[in-house]
Amino acid sequence: MTPEDLVQIEAVKRLKYAYLRCIDQKDFDALTDLFTEDATAAYSGGKYVYEGRRAIIEFIATNMGREAFHSSHRVHHPEIELDGDTATGRWALEDTVLDTDWNFLLMGAAFYEDRYRLVDGAWRIEHTGYRRSFEFMLPTSALEGFSVTASWWATDGQSTLPVQ
Amino acid sequence: MTPEDLVQIEAVKRLKYAYLRCIDQKDFDALTDLFTEDATAAYSGGKYVYEGRRAIIEFIATNMGREAFHSSHRVHHPEIELDGDTATGRWALEDTVLDTDWNFLLMGAAFYEDRYRLVDGAWRIEHTGYRRSFEFMLPTSALEGFSVTASWWATDGQSTLPVQ
């Protein structure tokens, strides 16, 4: 590995960070540009499979588009391997979903295995997929005293909690 | 981006990591040195706004200083842009607070937008602020069987759980 490789690896990491930011901020137009046109996805151990970026974005927008669907997808432990104009990436995911319409909390962990391709000088996602370590959910209505104190959409990103 | 840029970016990341470590370990003296004197903060979507590092540190020490206030602030997905002696940084935050005096658990996610400045060869925080994706809390007293099994302060950082 050379310092120049690190520059490419940094660019691949940024691509992944932008992907996750666009999902959690529901910026599906910007999200589209991060994929190659022929991109494929195999989420949740291959249970949710999509071909073509149009199908991937439609899946994401349909299932994560509501403003009551608050998500935090965070990736860790990047193991990026460069191979010319392509690259592979292994990542550890943790995700939390707080749904304030359906009143549930979901938490999970997974490992991503991605492929990336350099297109006109910019790295794009060619394939993304993860396999779950675990996932659990619970209804928040059963949690006595549970309260939502901030929302990007419902409270303009501010907490309702007082500070001193 | 050049390999030399990566060296500066690494230094900016370290600054942010030190900032969060000092908060969670309650080292407010070391925390002070990480800010420029004229630093500003706009936490929680601009709800908690402070001018000058003295005011920022006072806010943090007042609200997070008690030893029963156990926090884990973790940042992810650094998107650092250099511009000479200044830089900007976007980060994804997840934070957990376990308060063993007031018996609550708080969990949240947010996106930071920071500015940094090079002062005498060292990067300093010039502005920091985040906007919440979500935040929720719940009283731990309502969780049957909930138990705190380790604390940096109350158990000298050791778990009370047995291992084989």
Place this chain on the structure above:
Amino acid sequence: MTPEDLVQIEAVKRLKYAYLRCIDQKDFDALTDLFTEDATAAYSGGKYVYEGRRAIIEFIATNMGREAFHSSHRVHHPEIELDGDTATGRWALEDTVLDTDWNFLLMGAAFYEDRYRLVDGAWRIEHTGYRRSFEFMLPTSALEGFSVTASWWATDGQSTLPVQ
């Protein structure tokens, strides 16, 4: 710090990422190779202390080997210092354990202080240890409506949740 230092730092980070991946995927053979033979460990504020990589691996395999023990260990905020053929690393840990045999959930945060050594051109863990910021657990059987919806082992990494 030079760009060449960053290449070594990246290698040290990869070592740590592989260590955590092997733990969460229960690949204890691959895990063994990541340690020096004389490695030492001081987990949980020095409560769980082991000498020699054989003892460390035995501790991990004994306590985290069951398939019902689902863990997600994630490290953040690397502060790696190189010193020739050795290096030190400070990391912020967050870990979640979901045990589907014993029906509990454990969450914790800690700070790692590691030492690494270059052996035949590959970085190895010479010492690892962490001190807990906090740790808590709760029985999932007391959480009304709690359900496990995915497991690396029990559901082949797939979620049982439907999508649209």
